[in-house]
Every structure is written in structure tokens, then in C-alpha cells.
Amino acid sequence: MTNSWTDIKNTDLVVIMGGNAAEAHPCGFKWVTEAKANRGARLIVVDPRFTRSASVADMYAPIRQGTDIAFLFGVMNYCISNNNVQWDYVKAFTNAPYIVKEGFDFHDGLFTGYDETKRDYNKSTWEYELDADGYVQADDTLENPRCVWSLLKKHISVYTPEMVERICGTPKDKFLKVAQMISECSSPTKTMTSMYALGWTQHSKGSQNIRAMAMLQLILGNIGVRGGGMNALRGHSNIQGLTDIGLMSNLIPGYLTIPTEKEATLEVYMSTRGFKPLRPNQMSYWQNYKKFFVSFQKSMWGSAATAENSFAYDWLPKLDLPSYDVLRIFELMHQGKVNGYICQGFNPLLSAPNRKKLTAALSKLKFLVVMDPLQTETARFWENHGEFNDVDSSKIQTEVIELPTTCFAEDTGSLSNSGRWLQWHWAGGSHPAEGRNDASIMAQIYLRLKALYEKEGGPVPDPIVKLDWRYKDPAAPTPEELAKELNGSALEDITDPNDPTKVILAKGKQVVSFAALRDDGKTACGCWIYSGCFNEAGNNMARRDTNDPDSTGAYSTWAWSWPVNRRILYNRASSDINGKPWDDSRKLLWWDGAKWTGYDVPDIAPTAKPDVVGPFIMNPEGTGRLFTRGMMRDGPFPAHYEPFESPVVNVLAPKVRGNPAARVFKGDMEQFGDAEEFPYAATSYRLTEHFHFWTKHQHNPAVMQPEFFVEISEQLAKEKGIKSGGWARIWSKRGSIKGKVVVTKRIAPLTCDGKTVHIVGIPLHWGFMGETRKGFGPNSLTPYVGDANIETPEYKAFLVDIEPIPGPVA
């Protein structure tokens, strides 16, 4: 989230699209309720299903899954055509005036530079025109035909209300009502918040779905303000923490990146991470990258990371591929190229796509380690559970080792919520006899590995043997020790750069924040964005003060948020070019003539002049990007692409299937179904009664939704002769499942490009372990393809067929 849960109470308009906050985030949804009850805020829900969120919305508009970009560009086109643009914001705070290189274009669904064989782009034209000093050229009148604004207007002009209806199936009157409500938020005194989740990410163009809304929010002037922002609702209590800490194959903590094998030295690695400002006087904060990186290396290898060995740069793994995401790992496993797999707090057998492929892949492992508080399906993938897990155990040789862990309520530590708040929690109970917390299990594995390396040597033992492991009990690092390490500390006395005799931070002390980090090896910091969470003031994450001056919703003394306890990112944009708040009733940060002041920690240098330094300090431009240059694999603008399995062809580019830049493994393309064979558009989702695959192990939630089902419209039920409460078989090109059927008015057929599209809804909570009845999940059916940028699988849009079947004989 750019903002926080508590800030949602400040909004005038909530748009829930690509998510279902009431159902999947019921506790956070209370802030929507709050905005509605106390500010008179309105709620719009755009979803293929009439969800629980829709049940309390002021406006609901249906949409075919996988067409969000068309819808959002339709809204943007409406706003621009009707002059509902916050012009002062757009001109000052976005890259709208910047000139783009000659040669950049978009035709027949493809941007310049497409290579069909590589399914990738040459992105050389997706760039600004730079002047002799390396700064971006701009046209403040926005009239230059090659400025971002002109290109954007041209790019989205095709998305008329009629086209939106044709692609999305959203009736024109409903679309226009939504567009009109949203367009009102271009006023500097009206804000809109976007709440989204996996309804946007789980598409082959998931990142671009989010980009489209972020662009709309920039045009309306809703980024950096109270009650505005792009608010990703994270699906686990600590999934924000997972990404922050960099538990991805291509990241290290704090969104720093793992080197590639082409970056053999630290110098080469840093040469593309200089982040020279693209406009004069901009902060371009990533210029501090080296301080964060070197401090990370020092936290990993301590005194063994020296200036002489480039701070142990060689000991970091180097990627030979863009990433080892879950799809690639299972692909490699399926090819027999993976020996062992450690599965920690993850149940891929139910949560990765194409279950048949997953079972085959897991069966090829030599060993599988499962660390989990529950008996997951993955841990029992080899066990026959009749039709629910129809495997021949005698043919599977994988050795499975289960290491029972504590669950969240049984250990102490911090959880990072959607709003970037690190909230410390304390163990509420003791764990069952054999359970251990994850950190102690990891430590045990590490100590044994280290002993093996010490005993047996090996080609490169240093990364393991020299790891800095100074915990009081090496076999069980405490949460406090780990948190302090993430915060960072001085390894030597740090002196004032202007007066070397003056020590500003003594050796051994915790750094106040990342501002104190150094690139010379004098500081260590495990995760720079977490720096400040546990400093000399103590454990800031454990703060529980509900004081909130003037009820702004900041709650600055409750827990701690990254970065530096800032509650709203880009908050400098809450004031105009002169530093005066756009909305006096919703002030956040303003210029008092000499410095920035307000309710939040300034997201800008405290004395940076308002008309000189732009608010988007992480970008070398200092402005928000409507055009992302070459930073996204599939285009500098989003564009409408159909899902890989779609009931209709892409009316804007009939020859393009799916997202042209999305990775497809050999053999998986042949496993995509088409609309002739599989006529119905399926989607998957959570229900409020359950939390993923966990609560089915608990009795009471199992009582609340005991049995797997699919949902279809009354019309489809009639057509197929399926009765509510009856049974059906649902199958795709990759698998077949069966379940009870809920026939409902909440899923209505749509008309897209003259064709009736029926939707089949498939919730995801059931498996063959736990308290609920045994059942299936959508991943038996879903295609093996992910988002072009981050490989999140396309779970939200795929094709199936359905037929009634007799129920099991009781």
C-alpha cells in the first residue's frame, strides 16, 4: 500500500476492483465502513461476481475477468475527454511533459521492438529523449506529439464506452456511471482509493493491471494524499514482509536485486545502479543503493566482508536466468533437474497451477522437506486419497521429511501488514511438543551444513562457513536479535564528515535509520527499508500508542512502518508546487517557508524547495510515471490483452494470444484450451469463511463452509440442466474436478462482442487434509503461465466446460 488501512477512512470514493476486500480482508474492510459512515464516502465494486463487497456497495458494475485494462483505460479516456484531470498535479508531478524517443509506437497490439521467437521486446525506443547533459527533454505545454501526454491520449483513444462494453461486457450505462463517479475525484478536494488484490495480480498482465490504475490515480492527483493511493491488500498477514525481506529468487532484502552472472564484479553490478537524476536537482534516492548493498553484505558476512574482497560480492549467488520463480522451479522439477525442495509455509500442491504437472514434478524429487504447522497436501502428495489425490504411492520414491513449526500465535516477532506497518506480537500459547519455530529450524540446518563444510571443505565453503552468526544461542536466534540485525548498527565509530574528531554514532550502537548507513563497510544493515524498526529508542514495532493528533488516521506512535515510520508514501504530493495543501481539510504535509512539516514523516529532504525537487524521490525523474520506459517487460504503457484462455479473441489485436511478452514453457502452449472446446470463462477466488488452505484444518470455519462447490448463473444452470445443490464435473485442458453447484444470481452471463459469456466461479479452499469434506481446487484446472514481469500465475481467467453428474451414492 502507498497508504495504510487506517487512512482509508479519509477517502471520498473507494474503488474495489481486482479484489474483494469485504470477503478476503473483512477486518481491514472496517475502514471502508468507517469512510462510508462518517465521510459519506461511496463504494464502487467492479467484479465478474456480485461479491460480499458488492453487497454493501453503492455501485456495482460487472466485468469479464481479464479485461481490467480496457475498463480502466476507458475510465481514463472518459476523464481526459471530459477534462476531469487534476492539471496542476499532472503537469508538475508526472512525466506527462517528457519527450519520448522517435521510433516508439504501438501497432496491432504490439509495441515497437517485438521479437516473436523470443516472446520479448527490444526496448531501445521505450525511452526519453535526453539532452546533452543527460536530462529528459520536456514540453510543459503538453502539445508536443511525442510527449508522454500526447502518446498516452493516442494510446487510450480506442477505449470508448462502446469498446469497453464490447470487450468487458460491462453495460454502457453502468460503465458511464462508474466513470462519472471516478472522474469527480479529479478535484483537488476529492480523493479516491484503489483497493486491489489477487484479482489484478493473477493474470498474465497482472503488473499492467495495477499500472493502469496507478496511472489513473496520477491523472486524478490521488497519489500521496490522504484517502488516496494504490492499496494492495496483501493476502497473508506477513506477505508484505516476505517481499520486503526479499524472499524471491531475484531479490535480496529491501528490494535490492541479486546480481546476474553477467555482473561478475561489484563495479559492474553498480555500474547499472547509479541512478543519475534524469531531471536537474532531483533526489533520485536510489543513488544511495551502494550504502544499502554494502551494509547488507556486512550484515551477512561481518568482518569477512572487506573492501579488498568487494564486501564478499563473490559469495552472493549470481542468476543465470531472470528468476527462479515457482513456475520455473516446478518446470525444472518436472524435467527432473531438481533434487531437493524445501517447502516452508507453502502448500504448492494446492496453490501452484496445473496440479497434474505438480504431482509429476514432486514425484521426481529425491527429497522434499515440508516446514509447516499443519499437515499439508504437499506433504502428503504421495498418499492416495481416492479421486481427491489419485496417485500410485508405490511408484513415488520421493523421501518426505516433515518438520512441524509453530504457528503465528505460538511465537514472538513482527508481522508486516499491507500498510507496511511492522507490528510486534507476542506468543499467545505454547506449541505442540515437536513444533519449533522456523528460525531455530533454519539455524539447525545451517549449523549442520557449516559443520559439513568445515569437515569436508568443498569448492566454495566461504559463503556458509564465514556467515556472520553471532547469536547468543547459535542454534536458536531470538526474534529480537534478528530484528536488531535488520535495523542495522555501526561496526566502527562513525564520525561527522565535517569534523572527524566528532563521533556521531559509537561502534556497536543501532543506527537510527538508513540515513546513517555507509558504503565503506562501517555499518551493517540486514534490510535497509526496515532500518529504524529497532534502534537505540528500543523496539519501535512494539509501540501501542493510539494517539492520533487531529484524527488524521496516521497513528504514528502505533507500531512502526517502513520507511522511517512514514505512513503515506509520496506524501509531499499532498501539497501543490508551492507546498500548499491541495485540500485544507485533509492536510498531510506542507512547506512552512523553510522546511516541510505536517502529520507524517516527509517523503522528501526536509528542506528541499517545493518548486525544485519533485515528490517521487525514488525515480530519477522526481515525477510519477505515466510512461515507464523500459522497466516493464511487456510495454511502457499497459494494453488490453486477453487471457491466454479467453472466450473471445482480442478485438483490438485478433492475432495476439494472451500477453505477447509472457513466458510460456515448451509444451505448456499446447496445453492451453480454446473456446470451441472449453466454452466457459472460469475464475478462482477466496471465501470469507476460510483463509487459504489453513482454516479447513480448524473445526468452526469448517462448519461455516464445509464442502467444495462451484458457482454458476441461473441461465447456465438451466442450459445445462444443473440443479443448485446438485453435482457437476468441471474440466479444462489440464484436468477434471467435480463438486457441488451453487446456482446464483450473483454470477450473471455477460455479452462480449455480441457473444454470451458464461462465468464459472471456483473457490479454492478445499483439499484432502483437514476438517472439511474432501474436495478439489481450481489449480487442477489452471494454465501454467504467469505475469510477464513477476510470473504470478494466471488463476483468474481460464476456460472450462461443465456438465451435470449424479452425486456419489451415500
Place this chain on the structure above:
Amino acid sequence: MANFEFVLPPAPTSNVKPIFGEQDLIRRSASTITPPAKRQTEVAKLIDVTKCIGCKACEVACLEWNDLHHEVGSNTGVYDNPPDLDPDIFTVMRFTEWVNPETKNLEWLIRKDGCMHCEDPGCLKACPAPGAIVQYSNGIVDIDHEKCIGCGYCIKGCPFNIPRISKVDHTAYKCTLCSDRLAVGQGPACAKACPTHAIVFGTKDDMKKHAEGRITDLKSRGFRNAGLYDPPGVGGTHVMYVLHHADQPELYAGLPSNPTISPIVELWKGAVKYVGLSALGFAAVVGVLHHLVVGANRVTAEDEDNAGKLKQGRS
């Protein structure tokens, strides 16, 4: 901006710490009592159907607080699960899909069903067992399982079809409005669990005032018939609803538009009151009626089995 406290569950429960004892009863089934000279402040739970997202957290909270163990059922083609009230669940969500003929828009009406705690409780009036159903002066209607004979008349007397007879111990079960929590200054478990504050609890006056604000908000959103459900036919209730369509309560899974106590109950209770049956005659009438309504009391093998399970589960 309106007052922040407005939508949070109001806190009057802290100064409404009721006394739950014989001295505080205003009604007692099949008994004549002298009500206390001064009534305690009347309490109420307000369920704002328009804020409810049907998450069932209240159902789980109710199961947890009352230490109930409900069986894992099956899907019957709807979201309603468990499908109905029973001795092991005192509140359920009732989901209704309704197309508003005026707007042509679908509305998903979700009503939390359970005991309404009527000011004039039909269950209590119908109950022939002395003291099995009582009403406290703050308005809560409660069942005393030690005194309940499991005849089922309370079900007949209830205009909302709420109480359910346990097949294990043959007594009636329903929501207690968490009288045990209230006695120690806590609000009902369901209200505490509700994430959107759709369920709030406090004095009846405060709840009515809170409802007024909600109704004003709903009217601003085009629900011109939004209103409070506090039906006069049963003297008002201590569980009230805010409805978007207060003119059509039946839309909400058959919520009665004008609930009243069945005339049969009034008649036979009238007879009890004015004719004055002897204790023996009373028992005989009860016996005959019970036989007619419930059938002979027989301990079946299943009963024994269930009782055994119950004992095991609760020991």
C-alpha cells in the same frame, strides 16, 4: 467529519452491568412474580444489515463463547451454513438474492438471524414450566435449562421461530444475548467479533439513536425506505435491525412484518391465568399437551449415545 466514535461499538456496556438474579426478573414462565420496583436500563443489540458483509465471524464467536460443537455439514447449493438454527448454533446468516424491481439491480440481503429478545416474549408466555424461561428487567430473555422440560411450546410461541430443542438433553436452546458476558461488563461475543461494526450493543435508547444516524446515511444513498426494525406487535425487541427496505422486512429471509404472539398461546395462557388450574391439573394438562406435541418421552439408544458423547465432550 463526523464524530469518530459514532460508528465504533458504543461503550455503554461498561456502565450497564446488569444483575442477573431472581430479584431482577420481570417475567418468569408459568409463575406469578413481583417485578422489582425499578427496572434496569433496557439494553439492545442493533444489527445493521446494511453494513453486514456476511462473514460469519459472529457465528464462530458464538460457537466459541458458548463452547458449542457443531457438526461439519455439507453444501446445499447456498452460502447458508449451517443451514438453520439448531441446539448447537444460536445464530446463522440468512442470505437472500433479490432483484430490486425499481432499480433492476441485484441486492444480496444478508440477515443475522437469532433470538430477538422480545419485550413481550411469546416463548416465555407459551412455556408451561415454571421458571424455565425468564426475562430480566434489562429486557434479556433467557432459558434455565435446569427447569426446561423440553416440551417445545416456546417454539410455537415464538413469532420468529427461534428456539430449538436438543436431542441430547431435551431442553430448548437459543441466544442468551451473552447474559453471562454482560454480567461482567462485556458486550455480546458476536458484537465483539464483528469486523464492520454491523453489530453494536448498548442501551436501547443509544441503539435507537445510533440507528437514526445510519438511516439518514442510507437515505442519502437512495434507500428511501431505510428504517429500524423494532416491531411493536411484541412490544419492541432487544435485538433490532437497521434495514434498507424497512417497508418490506419479509425480503430478509422472511423476517415477519408484524410479528405477534400466536392467539392460541394467548388463549391458553389466559386460561391458566384466570381459571387457575390446580398443580395436579396443570401437570396433567402439560402431560397431555406434551404427548400431543412432542410424543412420548422415550430414551432411545441414540439418546443414550448422544448423552454419552455430550458428557465426554464437556468433561
